[in-house]
Amino acid sequence: MKPQIYILLILFSNLCFSQNVxxxxxxxxxxxxxxxxxTLLVPKQNETNKLAIIIAGSGPTDxxxxxxxxKNNSLKKLxxxxxxxxxxxxxxxxRIVKQIRQGNVDNNIKFDDFINDASDVITHFKTSNQFSEIYVIGHSQGSLVGMIASQDKVNGFVSxxxxxxxxxxxIIEQVNNTAPMFKEDTEKVVSILKAGKxxxxxxxxLSSMFSKxxxxxxxxxxxxxxxEIIEALDCPVLVVNGTKDLQVSVKEAELLKQANDNSNLVIIEKMNHVLFEIEGDDLENSKSYNESFREISPTLIENITNFIKS
Incomplete structure (x- = not known):
């Protein structure tokens, strides 16, 4: 078979798969x-009473x-x-995404604004009566946002x-790992900020993290x-992390698991922070953040599906 025909067949099969999904x-x-x-996605063939709300991580993430x-389309694929x-x-x-698009960025935005947004989304779907079971999936920073917004409101939570x-x-740990000469300065600044000053x-x-x-x-x-937040969650909890996550270590997931007796912990081999399974080194891992052609971890989809349907 000629290489050009082989490539066309691969592209066509991928297109067909995408359209079928x-x-x-x-x-x-x-x-x-x-x-x-x-964007709300609802299965065509089988009616469902289960809705999963997906909350994005840090930065201006859509x-x-x-x-x-x-561009990796990780949450779309999820x-x-x-x-x-x-x-x-x-x-x-x-919200920062829409503000950027409209050229109207709120420079006084707070973390609580993200919590209020997530809470508004949960309330919207609870009062719409379209779904009787609401689950929240919080990715990265969205994990903390989601677990705070989910208190006494949802049927299950996925970190x-x-x-x-x-x-x-x-932040202190990350600085110690990458630029240990600034660890002491970082500890001092974090201590001041934790005190609300x-x-x-x-x-x-360190201005990229601590500018005024x-x-x-x-x-x-x-x-x-x-x-402390996840300990207070009175619903089933699933904690998921990947062994190739460059930003959040497995240790962080273990801390969350230990804090909530009603939680299950799943560690996915080779999965990275943007939910792809990486075979190679850190360079491949980093490049994947901008590789939308990659497939999301099938193990992740399977575990979250089983959690919500159980």
Whole structure:
């Protein structure tokens, strides 16, 4: 077979698979508030009473899991995989995404704004009576956002690559691993921010994390300890992490598991932070953040599906 024909057959088969998957669900745009728009996917063939709300991680992340220069469609693939398995999904753009598109960025945005947005989404679908069971899947920063918003409101919660430590302690650990000469300075700044105060006393090298305009947001984020929040969750909990996650270690997932007796822990071999299974080294891992052609971990879809349907 000629190479050109072989390549065309591969592309055609991939296109057919994509179309077959998309033909299994209905897609609808839903506006929750003036800042929150998202996509609702509902299975076509089988009616479902189960909805999974997917909350994105840090930064200006859209409903598909993408940022300006990083397109991997990880959250879109997660949503489609679950809906293909008979679970309705709703994923939404973070409010900062819409603000950027409209050229109206709120420089006073706080971590609590993300919590309020997630709570509004949960309330919207609880009062719509379209689904009798609501589940929340929080990815990365969205894990903490989701577990706070889910208190006494949902049928189950999934922490996906979420930190177990306070974000201040995570930052200290990351700095110690990458630039240990700044560890002492970082500890001092984090201590001040945890006390609810701002400071000008930080090295220029750390300005991307601690610049004066970022500090109010960091203060609001550091006010929450994930282990304390997840301990109070009175619903089934699934904690998931991957062994090739460059941003959130397996240790963080273990901390969350230990804090909640009603939780299950799943560690997925070779899965990275954007939910792809990586065979190679850290370079391949990093490049995958901008490789939308990759398949999301089938093991992840299977475990979340089983959790929600059990």
């Amino acid at each position: 998309e033909n299994t669900f209905l897609s609808r745009e839903v506006s929750i508030t003036k800042w929150i728009d998202g 409903r598909n899991g993408n940022q300006n220069f990083l 949503a489609e995989g679950l809906t293909y398995n008979g679970i309705a999904t709703f994923r939404y753009d973070k 996906l690559a979420g930190a177990g430590q306070n974000i201040g302690d995570v 701002t400071t000008n006393d930080y090295p220029v090298a 305009d970022i500090q109010p947001f960091m203060i609001s984020w550091m006010a929450y300890n994930p282990t």
